[in-house]
Amino acid sequence: MVASIVGKELSKTNTVYFLPFLEDDNFLSLDPKKMIPINANRSIFEKMWIKSRKTIEFLFNDKSFTPSKYTKKELKSLISIIKEKEIDILILNSYISVAFFSTSIKKIFPNIKIISWMHEDTDYCFNYITKNYHLAFIAAIKLSDSIVCLSQKAYEVYKQINPNSFIIYNPMVLNSDRKANLKENVISFTSRLDIKIKGLDFLVDVAKGISDGWTIRVAGQGTPEEEEEFFRLINKNGVSTKIEYVGPLSGDELKAHYLSSSIFLSTSRTEALPLVIIEALSYGLPVVSFDHSGAIELLNQGENGILVSDFDTDEMADKVNSLIENFDLRESYQKKALKKAKSFEMSNILEKWNIVLNS
Known part of the structure; x- marks a missing residue:
C-alpha cells in the first residue's frame, strides 16, 4: 500500500509503472495501463515441484537455497517489461523482490539503477525471514545501487553492506486535520x-x-x-x-x-x-x-x-x-x-x- 501511494505521487513528475509480484489487486485505483503484474500462474503440481527442489537444494547446499532459481517465469516477464517500457530505474519493494530479482536483473541490465526498498526490521529480516537464503540476500543488497530503509537501526546495518544507504520514512496515509481532545476513557x-x-x-x-x-x-x-x-x-x-x-x-x-x-x-x-x-x-x-x-x-x-x-x-x-x-x-x-x-x-x-x- 505504501509503495502504491509513494509511486502515485512520484508519477506526477516521472513515468512510473507498478509491477505487482505476489498479488495484483488494484487497491488504490492505479491507472490500469501503468499496472503490469508479473506474478506467474502455477499449477498445484508445479508449486509442489518447486517446493521439493527448494528442499533438496537446502539440504545439500549447507542449509541454503538460491531464490532466483524458482522465479524464472516472473523474471522473464520482468525482463520483457524493462525492455518494452525502457525502464532505467527499478525499485524493488521489500526483501522478497530484492532476493528474487536484483542479481539477475543487474547481470542482464548492468546500467539499470536498482533501489532496494527495505520495510522490515533487520533482526526479523536477517535472522528469520531470509535465513534460508542469507547469502543470496546479502549479494542482492551489495549489487543494489541504493538501499532505502526506515530507521536509524536499519541504516546502521545496511550501510555496512552497501554504503549507498538512505533513511526515508513512510508517508502519513490517513490525513489528519484534527487532534484528539484526550478526554475519552x-x-x-x-x-x-x-x-x-x-x-x-x-x-x-x-x-x-x-x-x-x-x-x-x-x-x-x-x-x-x-x-x-x-x-x-x-x-x-x-x-x-x-x-x-x-x-x-x-x-x-x-x-x-x-x-x-x-x-x-x-x-x-x-x-x-x-x-x-x-x-x-x-x-x-x-x-x-x-x-x-x-x-x-x-x-x-x-x-x-x-x-x-x-x-x-x-x-x-x-x-x-x-x-x-x-x-x-x-x-x-x-x-x-x-x-x-x-x-x-x-x-x-x-x-x-x-x-x-x-x-
Whole structure:
C-alpha cells in the first residue's frame, strides 16, 4: 500500500509503472495501463515441484537455497517489461523482490539503477525471514545501487553492506486535520490480529492492570481463526470488560477511532516503522509501546512517547495508568507527537525520494 501511494505521487513528475509480484489487486485505483503484474500462474503440481527442489537444494547446499532459481517465469516477464517500457530505474519493494530479482536483473541490465526498498526490521529480516537464503540476500543488497530503509537501526546495518544507504520514512496515509481532545476513557490499539508478532498475548496482560473505567478499543483485521484465538485469550484472562474489538476500520471510521481515544498502545514484538504509530502521532495521541526498533525510531528514544523494555507488561500497565491519572502529562506528549508527525508529511518524503532517484 505504501509503495502504491509513494509511486502515485512520484508519477506526477516521472513515468512510473507498478509491477505487482505476489498479488495484483488494484487497491488504490492505479491507472490500469501503468499496472503490469508479473506474478506467474502455477499449477498445484508445479508449486509442489518447486517446493521439493527448494528442499533438496537446502539440504545439500549447507542449509541454503538460491531464490532466483524458482522465479524464472516472473523474471522473464520482468525482463520483457524493462525492455518494452525502457525502464532505467527499478525499485524493488521489500526483501522478497530484492532476493528474487536484483542479481539477475543487474547481470542482464548492468546500467539499470536498482533501489532496494527495505520495510522490515533487520533482526526479523536477517535472522528469520531470509535465513534460508542469507547469502543470496546479502549479494542482492551489495549489487543494489541504493538501499532505502526506515530507521536509524536499519541504516546502521545496511550501510555496512552497501554504503549507498538512505533513511526515508513512510508517508502519513490517513490525513489528519484534527487532534484528539484526550478526554475519552479509551485507549486505542490498531493492528492485524497476529497473536505472536503483534503481541496480543501481551495486550491481554496489560489490560488486566489498567485502571477501571478505561477500555482498550482494538481495531484490526484477522482470519476467523485469528479472531477466535484472540477472543479465547480475552476470556481466559478475564478482560472482556477491558477490551473492545471493533474489527477492521478505514477512512472516517479509522479517524474516529483515533480521535475518540486518549492514549495509543502498541504491544508488538517487532516492527520496522509501524504506520499505526505514525497515525496515532498525527492525531496527537500519547503513545506507549514496547521498545522495538520502529518505536524507538518514531518516539525518539522515548522523547516523543513512552517506551517499555523487556516486554514487561506490568510496567506497561503502570505507564498507561500514569497517563490515565495525569491529563497534563497527556497534553505534554500530545505536543511532542504532533511535532514529530510533521516528519511524515508527503512533501518531506518526496523530497528525499527525489534525492535518491537523481543521485
